Amino acid sequence: MIVETKEDGFLLLKDQDSFDPKMIFECGQAFNWTKEEDESYTTCAFSKILNVKKEGKDIILSTNREDFENLWMDYFDLQTNYEKIKSNLLIDETMDAAISYGHGIRILNQDPYETIISFIISANNRINQIKNSISLISKYYGTYIGTYRGKDYYNFPSVEVLAQADPQDLRKYCKVGFRDTRIVEASKEILKWDSSFDDLMDLPREELKDLLMSLAGVGPKVSDCIILFAFKDKSAFPVDVWIKRVMENLYLDGETISQKKVADFGREKFGPYAGVAQQYLFYYGRENAIGVQK
DNA sequence: GTCCAGGCCAGAC
């Protein structure tokens, strides 16, 4: 990968086929990116504000080399070779179509705690409402980091802060609805864990899944999302209504089967990169409304 | 006004 420092100090990643901001931030894995008028995207993570812009086949990051190497390289999963994953997943015409449609998707390595809370909020909720709630939680409970293009950015609060939050406040000010107590309860439970999130990275997948599912508001689908988007395990295959519809329509001849069976089917079919396949299929299916009744 | 979303949970079989 060729990384150049531009005249303004920002970084330029040359010739990135597997890095498309729209695809990365709109395939359902992250809720903390703001789309700007020039089609670039901005977030706040690691107490830093970052803007990402695509120019032709190049990507421009508003950061310096030090932060890039220490933080963003891992966040954007840049050590992973997506060309290799793609060729591994090119097993049929469906995947061929899904991969070419979402060729610029990458799996972000996000903060575990923020990811846990984000996907607890995602249950039976719309993307825009999820984004809005995350943003409000950061605003009311996080710390101010800075202002970028007129918008204020805040760090996502720590587990200690939300463990002490009043559920009614969360509901009233952050519009989380019935997920209010789940957020506080899950935070309290996490505080009781002996292991840090770093330690948990090495846990066997099934153990990690059981541990996550013991949290309030975390079931089969949400735990798979957390494992895929924050614990770097690309074999997790989260099944939501979209993936269920896509799989039933494109692989099961329209037959309706349970969520669990779709999950087993997906893991079996796509193996160690099932989670990446899920993202290609999700983006492909959702953008093209595959299986949605008219 | 009515409907229900990128699931979870409790309660009933």
Added chain:
DNA sequence: GTCTGGCCTGGA
């Protein structure tokens, strides 16, 4: 174990 209904909120 598998299935069902209810859940905040707000946009269609």
